[in-house]
Amino acid sequence: MAGSSIGNIFRITTWGETHGRGVGVVVDGVPAGLALNEEDIQKYLNRRKPGQSKFVTARKESDLVEIYSGIFEGKTTGTPISLAVMNTNQRSKDYSALMDIYRPGHADYTFDMKYGFRDYRGGGRSSGRETIGRVAAGAIAAKILKEMGIEILTYSKAIGGIGIDMDRFDKEEINNNPFYMPDAQAAKQVEEYASKMIEEMNSIGGVVECRVNGLPAGLGDPVFEKISANLGKAMLSIGATKGFEIGDGFAVADSNGAINNDNFYMDEEGKIAKRTNHSGGTLGGMTDGSELVFRTAFKPTPSIARPQETVNRQKEDTVIEIKGRHDPIIVPRAVVVVEAMAACTILDALLMNMTARLDKIVEFYK
């Protein structure tokens, strides 16, 4: 079953396993005329490697992206853009220890159940390296959005139960700490807690928040193609995600209508605005012109060094000890992946939305 594509008009198709020849993406439906080079994409990809701290794996990943097609004289041509990050050194490391054993919290068992066998080297297709293709595609989408005045801000909202304090929210701080948190104090606390968890051979989860500004009202569709539904699918398609919420999210369940309804009013510029934004920028599945805000929950890294009870392919109980360095927190690397998937989803909605009104279509073709 073909499950490696997402998007309708702006559609991405990713490929590759962590220990194969490389990973990549074909980005189709990119409008013609965008100035684009490898540097645009590389900058975005580099955000997957925060801080080179002990909280992300130390292994060298050069991750140099190459553009194979779709660009001519520095501009997109409208034809598919093929991007790849090839593995420079194909690691000869012995993964045979993992061949027959099912790591708890990983997809080893489910891969075997679905396909009969699996590429057991480092998670294969389910590795975090699968997100390279997503991020490369997102770099293109984000560049187009920027040309349209749409800005996306993404950061860690909470890690290991330590949340940012909105009173201390500092956009500039995001790139100053290895956790992409907009609150230096919270980042400091996370650092201490994470260090402790590493010592205990444990791992922690967190929440990524994304905010989008500059969107026109009316993006998305009232029924199945709600922008909230498509953002939800995009986020939940990222590995290790367990939840998605928009606006007040699960908190609405405890709220009431008098509070949760965002009252409209005419602002000083004569524009329709909302007093509050409990909705997170969508009403009835369509953007309402206010800030789009959503959050995604990531589970703790399943690869932990302590011994864990499990079973093997031979259906025997056994104990696994996962060797090697693993990120104790997925969240810092996930921030740019969330942003990339948001950019792709929003761009697709922008393109789809051009066909909503007959008068605008007629005008377009005049």
Added chain:
Amino acid sequence: MAGSSIGNIFRITTWGETHGRGVGVVVDGVPAGLALNEEDIQKYLNRRKPGQSKFVTARKESDLVEIYSGIFEGKTTGTPISLAVMNTNQRSKDYSALMDIYRPGHADYTFDMKYGFRDYRGGGRSSGRETIGRVAAGAIAAKILKEMGIEILTYSKAIGGIGIDMDRFDKEEINNNPFYMPDAQAAKQVEEYASKMIEEMNSIGGVVECRVNGLPAGLGDPVFEKISANLGKAMLSIGATKGFEIGDGFAVADSNGAINNDNFYMDEEGKIAKRTNHSGGTLGGMTDGSELVFRTAFKPTPSIARPQETVNRQKEDTVIEIKGRHDPIIVPRAVVVVEAMAACTILDALLMNMTARLDKIVEFYK
């Protein structure tokens, strides 16, 4: 833009506005040979009308479903099944008061922004009646799943901040109270709280939980077509939803790997099982053979009787007072909608999954 279809192999396409001629759905990709009649679907649809209590609107909705195609001699033929619930009395009620005004929390404003105008009668396409088509389609999917030994249980997990106590969980109780709660005591509390909120011309939200048992391992796909992602999209495509989580959901963000990883073991029947189910039945986007558990958050009904500040199409500040009876809680009606969308999503994944392995395909065609 075509946004009224969902699903790949089992695909549904809904149509209709609340105050139009009727609402309906075309269900395509139904396998041939299923015994099916209108009663099968009507039973499911009737679950949208819980209890006839004061907590759901008193207005008579006969909602009789008709099958227009796709059945011959009592069995599905493999061709599309067209289902409709036609409006018997087309209400002549005057909705002109809503013509120019944007109700807070509703999609009135976003519809106008997208399409230039809207069917302002009772929410038009964004009304709760749009879910009739979903539920009718879900009745078919659920019947097929049942034939395959797959059972879905859906109920209100919490309403207005009052959650069920898992120690008092009683499956039989679900249909005994107007809130579809599996805990009589919690339902009693909700009843009191909801009554108070009605008096205050207010409304409340809640959380619906869904559990699916009997699934084979391996459904879903490792990348964009994760079963969790598709369930998320399906749920977030329901009106008034603001969040989706699977397994421990947002709680994983505060957890750690040693706890969150579900250890595998060989059970007494010689099958691979998990000690816990923090994952909610999926690993790497594919079902792991344990119970699938997910939750969806619904906001409080935006239609409340108290005066609310808002604006009109003429871009003037104004005050709205919404007349007529409205459900103070969306959740009870939403329970069967969640179940229906779950059934459709899971059936589609089951059908897609048949093509994953060459040996099974060769065997199929022998």
Added chain:
Amino acid sequence: MAGSSIGNIFRITTWGETHGRGVGVVVDGVPAGLALNEEDIQKYLNRRKPGQSKFVTARKESDLVEIYSGIFEGKTTGTPISLAVMNTNQRSKDYSALMDIYRPGHADYTFDMKYGFRDYRGGGRSSGRETIGRVAAGAIAAKILKEMGIEILTYSKAIGGIGIDMDRFDKEEINNNPFYMPDAQAAKQVEEYASKMIEEMNSIGGVVECRVNGLPAGLGDPVFEKISANLGKAMLSIGATKGFEIGDGFAVADSNGAINNDNFYMDEEGKIAKRTNHSGGTLGGMTDGSELVFRTAFKPTPSIARPQETVNRQKEDTVIEIKGRHDPIIVPRAVVVVEAMAACTILDALLMNMTARLDKIVEFYK
């Protein structure tokens, strides 16, 4: 498998069997703001009933279309338009004679092979009545195209081997004869030949030609979504079609480059034009601004009154005699079906094409 939808942005989903409750279509992706009523669609549908002559079946088909959704105050709202033609008298005619027998040239055998059984009444889903949904949808597409200055002309090019003489081509004549031929003399010859074939309990085939004028250059896509490929699929999806060609079609195989290349030149209005139109209006899968011309071949009606050798479900040799009146020629009814499918395909390409260039997208959202 879901096979009853076609189109990406403008997407139609048909349903219904000839002897069921009715037939219909859901048309999704119709831009908002089109003035539309049942009369617009009925006019188009009536073209399926040419001349009430002996060359098309005499049976009364009132075929009154009803609009169930998607229109408000006389205009399309952007939500799906559900259209149905319900059967007023559900025929009680006994079709049991056809229950077990496979009619040569029909889909009886292949339906049984695919689905295990079939609705054997009058062809079920494979009846010509399935095209009602297509034509109803095409009426909407054609009305939009007309608003954009795009005109479609469709007619019988040849029937029973008798082709029109292009020197006698008379557009006005098309609606004057029961064969929709733009050549009165050819129509006369066909009438004689067809009468003879009816007497001999035989049937004849033909070719429908379609010409589209007013198209902008650049519609379609260079690879799989060539406009020629999508028109081909649309035409070949009509029952009884066996061939499709565009421009010079199969004749190009015998031609040479010096003749077949259409030379460009600057016309008197200062526009780029072509000296000839061997290409039929497309180059590299995209429209070139000249007239789009294509043809579709239809086989002779498989239902003929004379005894035919065949087999039954019990796998016995037998002889079939098909009772009742059947059109001896499919072509006249097919003319409007070809036009409808062309309109749907072209409209979809027009909508898709809006997203090809970044500068135009940026301009659109300004």
Added chain:
Amino acid sequence: MAGSSIGNIFRITTWGETHGRGVGVVVDGVPAGLALNEEDIQKYLNRRKPGQSKFVTARKESDLVEIYSGIFEGKTTGTPISLAVMNTNQRSKDYSALMDIYRPGHADYTFDMKYGFRDYRGGGRSSGRETIGRVAAGAIAAKILKEMGIEILTYSKAIGGIGIDMDRFDKEEINNNPFYMPDAQAAKQVEEYASKMIEEMNSIGGVVECRVNGLPAGLGDPVFEKISANLGKAMLSIGATKGFEIGDGFAVADSNGAINNDNFYMDEEGKIAKRTNHSGGTLGGMTDGSELVFRTAFKPTPSIARPQETVNRQKEDTVIEIKGRHDPIIVPRAVVVVEAMAACTILDALLMNMTARLDKIVEFYK
């Protein structure tokens, strides 16, 4: 607009321009467990380079395919297979002469109209090299079909008006002449005619025929996903195609029902068979178990050396003289492209068809 993918379950996405870094394809939905290596694909690709005669361009195309993903320990894993043929020597040849001029019969003008500019080097995305991705994907599909006992035979039916004589049909001969014709005598005639046309700086077209044996009955769908419609789209999506027909094709227009209907009978093995095969192996859009036969028409190569009248981007009349060697006939290279697209289309139909019957689905999951 995303137009570089085709197929539902078995889906291919091609990328690349002739003078870019390379060309390639991502093949998604390949069932797990197929033994596959680069040699399997290379063999197929090499069929694009018939005979190294003067009838195909002499330029060296090493065209070595590389597999980047989706294979582990020699078998497909069920994840996407990324294939590329990278350009070893990026030609520095000066194409600036073509920058501003529109070659007759090429897509230069339509590209400019759609995208505002184009990669003018050697046709860019519209070059014949785009088919490399198709052929590489087709090699995989064909290998799977072979494992299921399905064989495809493809050859030139006619070139430059010289058709094969079916009485001299010799399957073994196909690979013995540079034209892939199954008739040595016809090939000889073509050779003479083609030589003459080359001298005259002209080019010729032709027809490719494809036959598929071993198909189960019931593949395809009765409405829009007819196997004939999908084959038609697949063939018409190949560059330079102008027509498609199945079975007797356009000849049915001149035939009559008594002849065109294929009578069923019970064969000596007790199987349902047909006396004739005018239908070309499909009835009502589904395979009928007999040989699938279809033809595709290719136009003469538009690149001819003689001076041709045309215009430039500056909207001036001019004359073009195309330098360099060009194949005077597209057909020989197209044979394997037709076969590849047929394999992809048929495999997708086989996979889709697994979900048609409830009893078989239930059986599958037991």
